[in-house]
Amino acid sequence: MNTAELTELAQQLRVDSVRASAAAGSGHPTSSMSAADLMAVLLARHLRYDFERPAHPGNDRFVLSKGHATPLLYSAYKAVGAIDDGELLTFRKVGSRLEGHPTPRRVPWVETASGSLGQGLPIGVGIALAGKRLERTGYRVWVLCGDSELAEGSVWEAAEHAAYEHLDNLTAIVDVNRLGQRGPTRHGHDLDAYARRFQAFGWHTVEVDGHDVDAVDRAYGEAESTTGQPTVVLARTLKGKGVESVQDREGLHGKPLPDADEAIAELGGPRDVRVRVHEPPATRMLHAVRAGQFELPRWEKGGDDVATRDAYGKALAALGTGRGDVVALDGEVSDSTRAEFFAKEHPERFFECYIAEQQMVAAAVGLATRGWVPYASTFAAFLTRAHDFVRMASVSGVGVNLVGSHAGVAIGQDGPSQMGLEDLAMMRAVHGSTVLYPCDANQTARLVAAMAGLDGIRYLRTSRGAGPVIYGPDEEFPVGGCKVLRAGDRDRLTVVAAGVTVHEALAAADALDREGIQVRVIDLYSVKPVDRETLRRAAEDTGCLLTVEDHHEEGGIGDAVIDAFLDGRPTPRLVRLAVRMMPGSASPDEQLHAAGIDAMSIAAAGRLLVEEAVVR
């Protein structure tokens, strides 16, 4: 395509953006119009992609970080012939795969869901890491960003990571149209302001007039030929470009154009331009994923105490030996989370993310889109830093394993800032998630391996302190199952626990037994999904579930058990022990006691319930 043809293509993308939004009655046409030239040049001259083979290993990868510019994205799909005009006009309609914000669940050419700003570049870094460090097929990652979203700190976590890793296969394109949603951005059209920032973080920068297709073409070429550092193309554009009445004006974000017909006429009317996108190079998939033998670590039942975080680290390292597609990430705490064991044995598949949890989860997501199986770990408490990334990962439907260590008050003297006390709530509420909370080393190892085979977001919660090995190394722990550790037909109530409270519950059960009170004890290692059958049976047999968790009272195990009783069946009585106070500094045992979740507290609660004849 020559300059004139490129311009025509860009105009068509504008026209179609206006038409699609008009048909939908909603959408973001002006945000799409500013980036039309940027997209046209990319499609016609630089992107290497086979729309008929989205999984081709040599394909470039494109991420629409400014996810609201779907009119532009879908207009591009039409221009390349991937969708037809009729489908374009189903934009935002019920049942259409052309949703308001892009989703890979429905559309095969979308790498990751977007719509929460500042996430595309971090995820693009993950994809680029896969490309450069693991796959080495030479593809380029292109990320189209807005200017407004550069205010997000996650963008600078990504910038730091990308430059440090010399990701010259990553190109960011910033549509600097100076207008955010509510009003002008801080820096308006001052491209230098953005350039200084990216340069300080180690990027190569190119500033262009985003409506000069030849200049944009040269800028992309410069990005492609720059080695050793990623490049950002900062493009000065006008929001609503091409239609005088909306161009560069405030107050029009996220609205269809007031007069679509007039706008389309002004843009020169509909076209029928088809663009041929360069094919990807023929390439073999360079990573032959090893699937070999491996032995999970094994601990002797009743042997020395072991911390589940240690079991995690060892199991992950073993898994990594057997599965070449397993990769690990950590946020500067791998000596604490024990991801360090994997890092030592498989350094080429370990990604240190430093203290940047958003970027760590985003990188995991990016790696997962490329088929890798990531395990990303930090303190459970600090996973809250990446909550929006976890949320968007669930929107994408991508599969990642997240591991949060240092669960609960049991960590001891470090105090509440380091304690995971709401992580079960956070992870349970993630769409399609699996939440696992092992109480011993063998169980941990088994679950670590099992997680790799699941879909969606999988969360494993580990503990800091060493605890008893109560299961043998060959025991199995199906996801969605539980373990009944004490049971009899004279059980007065059922104690449901997980993690550290399993051991407390067993001690309490022993104490109560000596007083003539039998209680059932369930290890609810699968917090989501829960074992409905076993919980229902316990409810029928004993009439009361006493849940106990090293977690806040909301959203954790106490709420999880309810899942078995949501169809209107009779419900058991419920008693909930959880962390209700703000902890201070104290030893682990002091913490458990102060929180009322230790063996003494469980036994006391059990005793009280029996005395009050609340339970049979």
Next chain:
Amino acid sequence: MNTAELTELAQQLRVDSVRASAAAGSGHPTSSMSAADLMAVLLARHLRYDFERPAHPGNDRFVLSKGHATPLLYSAYKAVGAIDDGELLTFRKVGSRLEGHPTPRRVPWVETASGSLGQGLPIGVGIALAGKRLERTGYRVWVLCGDSELAEGSVWEAAEHAAYEHLDNLTAIVDVNRLGQRGPTRHGHDLDAYARRFQAFGWHTVEVDGHDVDAVDRAYGEAESTTGQPTVVLARTLKGKGVESVQDREGLHGKPLPDADEAIAELGGPRDVRVRVHEPPATRMLHAVRAGQFELPRWEKGGDDVATRDAYGKALAALGTGRGDVVALDGEVSDSTRAEFFAKEHPERFFECYIAEQQMVAAAVGLATRGWVPYASTFAAFLTRAHDFVRMASVSGVGVNLVGSHAGVAIGQDGPSQMGLEDLAMMRAVHGSTVLYPCDANQTARLVAAMAGLDGIRYLRTSRGAGPVIYGPDEEFPVGGCKVLRAGDRDRLTVVAAGVTVHEALAAADALDREGIQVRVIDLYSVKPVDRETLRRAAEDTGCLLTVEDHHEEGGIGDAVIDAFLDGRPTPRLVRLAVRMMPGSASPDEQLHAAGIDAMSIAAAGRLLVEEAVVR
């Protein structure tokens, strides 16, 4: 103090850091030792603070962003005479206020809890905004950061905001000791690497040898005399400085020194240095907080439909007229959240935070520490971006109002990336939080006003679409209450709803009534705390609670109602309607129907329960 005395003070801070950690058997002495000179110079020459009057309006404000350096902080408190040596040695012991990480709940000289890295500077920006824009008493905000935490994106949100607002009353001090927890930082001792970044964001930078007390003194002076921009003092230091065996060595983070006695001897032994900190200037509190008349907006019951987000905006503006201590913040979406109404009427108390939710919440926290009453708003979905900041705010015990708009699938075509579907779960699990979810305009206005008088984190969930006004403008809505909208003694079950589902529930109740089935309808606008009394009565009277929410099934209203039944009393049967699928794009009504939470779905569930004689 002269140079020699400063050096002695610094050595004492080191000695006491070693002693305190040794006594505790845990802690971060090496992270404290690197910053001892930085702290000594600050205390002796630059900080203006009266430890006997921590609320003095002229006091400088100090934030320990590297919150693990509590040995240093508490040693400083001893050196100024605020605590004695006996108390210092209670560090990290159960019951001691000298916790592992600092907390303002216990210690009056701590501005904000820290321990989750990368938060101190953003919060410091909030305090500095209060000082510069609102209070104008001339105090300085000093934030002591680690180098490792500069990887957090939130630091760059803070850097951007501070420079843009010309916060020359803010000084960051970075203890560049080159070693993180697991190992070396990316940039080691390359101060220029950090300086370039801060300069790009508009800061003045000073690089010093962090162990040359005279140079540090000059650097602080330079910061104090720099106008128009904030200053960062980048100090090259050695972790574990002063003790050869641990100095600048890896693998010693977060551990007491192996041989404390030897270390103390090497440091020259214990001292008895007392430092006199400069008093704050006599100053009157320049912000006379107006407490005047104001009228909440009023809507006619049964009049035109109104969106609760509109009611929020109007109520907040009115509240701001009456209360001069109310401030508002928003993340570039005030036209959507309607915080724009407040911004228009009270521009001097509105803080545009752009697309940076972490910094927005941090700024709210900083403002709250100064006694302001902040309302910070964005889309409910995007509040997940700031989850770790909300968590730490609860650890601090600070009071802020958070407002999340665009709740649920009801937003329509924008799709899941913009929908708040897990925000109730997130906010319920926050320690000490209040969670409110109004269904009409008058209720919203009342709750907005009521929130201002509560403690801790208060969350209000608003909706995008207009809905009926079902309450009169003089109705009251106590926090912890609910509204029973339909009730009779032949109720077969109770439908518990909130927000948009209240209207759906009422329509369903009407439909069922026409079929001869009476159901109770409860508006659970107070999601936390819930109205236990009314829920228990409904359980007793009707035997079944059918909850329906525009939210995921975990952690929201369905779980909230359980709170009334956690003491072992008989529990009602439970049926839960919630959003269980991944939404796409569709109109609001189509979304509610597809999610199975509309009137039709509620009626169908009710009918089924009655037919199956599950309910009486």
